[in-house]
Amino acid sequence: MNGSAWDEVLAAAQAAPYPVEMRAPDAERAESCLAELGITTRSWLGAVVAHTGGILVDHGWLRVLGSGGDGLPDIVAQADPASRWLVVGCDALGGQFAWVPAAPGAPPTVHYFGPDDLGWLDLEQGYADWLHAVLAGSLTQFYNTLRWPGWETEVAAIGLDEGIHTWPPPSTVEGEDLSKASRKAVPMAELVSFHHEMARQLGA
Template identity: 65%
Template sequence: MTTPAWDEVAAAIAAAPYPVTVLETDGGRAAHCLRELRITTTSWLGAVVGHTGGLLVDHGWLRVLGSGAGALPGILERAEPGSGILPVAYDVLGGSYVWAANPEGRPTVHYFGPDVLEWQDLGQGYAAWLHAVLAGSLDRFYETLRWPGWPDEVGAVAADQGIHTFPPPWTVEGKDLATVSRAVVPLPELVSVHQHAARQL
């Protein structure tokens, strides 16, 4: 049984200008995630969690978390209870997206970029952010972090892996990803590397 929110998400996926893979969900796992998050499928977040194991967007460059499927973790597996911060997506370079309250107390999506090593409030709620992503915003958002032939390279990377670049993208030498060394590594390890670097600088 679908809901209006899922119908909206599905329509946005179908109209996306780049490939989006919807990972199949396990009903029991999805129901557990919804209960723990205290949300329903009437919201876009609930629709993604309730109806998908996750979304692989733009050849897998962006991995939007759902209830979990195969190599992609479930949204609860990355959450810290009581933190008020909910990880909602990762990108292939180890960037992180979370849903958290902004200084005004309104929940918005925040992004930690491997090129700047700091959190940025995108100023959008979850539905507005995901709608923009599915409407094509990734092309502009990541235009300085892509290299010739990236779709095939990224498309071959598993959902629980990322691409480590050296020199890293936050250095002057690492800004042009066409000229750096690139290696496939576990995604949690890559996320940790960037966030550790941010604490050291």
């Protein structure tokens, strides 16, 4: 496509220091998502939606949302029209990345809700900068305290609509060391709701 950012996305993915898998797009759903979001393939977000059902990064630890399929929701299904927040990715532990509108005149930035601190952190990166950093290897340091020996095998074994629930939760002192926690696969929607409910109860 003329003017598409897809070649840039693809080049970054091919140069990644860990495995990156592009899931096949749903052409009809991709077109619908682009129209609903009002974006084009000239942006990295639009290129990802148009050309992928989602991107699995670092053995599937991070699922970057696209037009959906194979257990991945499409990106519009995760949108919150009221706040205009757009969930653009989730990780194997139920953490979420959201593209969030900024102050008037300022570009949106990506925020992260982590299962360890149960709060939204502004990463101070636009979507393209965030995804480029992810594909360049930022996940290794970013998740340094949220992984355990052999996580790659466990994550690869779960469905794309599942995440790994750990008990005690990583937001507790007892659950900080995930190598000692009980771990099991649960539906991703259930896992995300669990962490947000914990945050609500704690007033986070």
